[in-house]
Amino acid sequence: LPISLAFAERLCRAYPDADAELVRVATLLHDTGWAHVDETRIISEGFAGDWRKAAIRYEHEKQGCDVARRVLPPLGYSPEFIERVCDIIDGHDTRPVAQSLEDALMRDADRLWRFDQAGIALASTWFKMDPATYTDRLASEIVPELITQAAHDMATADLNRSTALLKTAVIR
16 A cells, blocks of 8 residues: 555656545555455455456445545545545446546556565465566556556556566576
8 A cells, every 4th residue: 555655646746637635545545445345255356367357346446435435524525525536446446447537547556556576576476476477467467557658657667677676587
């Protein structure tokens, strides 16, 4: 989460017309739904097979909206703002296209953390891949999913840095 939030901040600076508060709040809450689904299904369904269409992914998005609707009102957020947050959370993994600039930035931030060395170390284990295979997957599957040019630039730079530090060209 801290890595995604840092990327969200960088993306908001690259796109100053975006509602940065909306991007920040949606980024902070977008995956909270994972804490409210069957934990035994997260890895087996959420990161295996056709994981992009797994029912548990839709469930975590719905649960994330429930969390947002529960925690944001006491913090003083308006019902309209909360629904905008939920519009982003609901579909951030499953909807094929972004509905707004803020949605695009949150979705990109959600993918960019994977390009960091810590992201590679963690996410490669979810997919049962060594870091070299996983970084190849990032380049072939995740980079094309990025929406904004700034995210493409960040991903390319971080992937180059990570593969150099992890020596993925030599250690397979």
